[in-house]
Amino acid sequence: MRISMAVLICAGVLVAPACASRTRRTSTTSRAHHAHRASYTHRRAHRLHGQQSIDPERVTQIQQALIRAHYLTGDPSGKWDETTIAAMQKYQADQGWQTKLMPDSRALKKLGLGPDYSNALNAKNSNFAPPPSDNTIPSSQDAGFAAASGVNQ
Numbered sequence: 477m478r479i480s481m482a483v484l485i486c487a488g489v490l491v492a493p494a495c496a497s498r499t500r501r502t503s504t505t506s507r508a509h510h511a512h513r514a515s516y517t518h519r520r521a522h523r524l525h526g527q528q529s530i531d532p533e534r535v536t537q538i539q540q541a542l543i544r545a546h547y548l549t550g551d552p553s554g555k556w557d558e559t560t561i562a563a564m565q566k567y568q569a570d571q572g573w574q575t576k577l578m579p580d581s582r583a584l585k586k587l588g589l590g591p592d593y594s595n596a597l598n599a600k601n602s603n604f605a606p607p608p609s610d611n612t613i614p615s616s617q618d619a620g621f622a623a624a625s626g627v628n629q
Contacts, residue, residue, distance in 0.1 A: 529556065530556050532554035532555065533554070535552075535553075535554050535555060535556050535560065536552045536553075536554040537589055538560070538564070538579060538584070538587070538589065539552035539553065539554075539560055540552050541587035541588055541589055542560070542563045542564065542567060542587070544587075545567065545587060547563040547564075547566055547567045548560065548563040561578060564578055564579050564583065565578070567583055567587075568580050568583045571583065571586065
């Protein structure tokens, strides 16, 4: 009896894998996770970064500068149109700079549209007090400086 029971168990163990289906089953949670992950990466890929367009006021300034430099004719419109793009590309090409990125920072600076440093700490005509004159330095301190530097007075 024991032997026949052992044979039946062994036969069941050997026959069960042969009768099992070969389809792969995934849980619904893993499918949902995969679908969520795919939609998330897809959504991230289309997110735009950085400045998408030039402010119309800035475009007007650029157009005015290009008109002064004789690269553009007419009145400034404030629209970054094909005529303005072509004028900027021509200006940058004439300077030997790239023409793909618009507008180039070097071109803006050369057109007089760079950053305004008039209120900077080291700007000309600042209202800071001038350094003290030589006669306000105490003689003992002045002698110490001369001795330390090795200069004979």
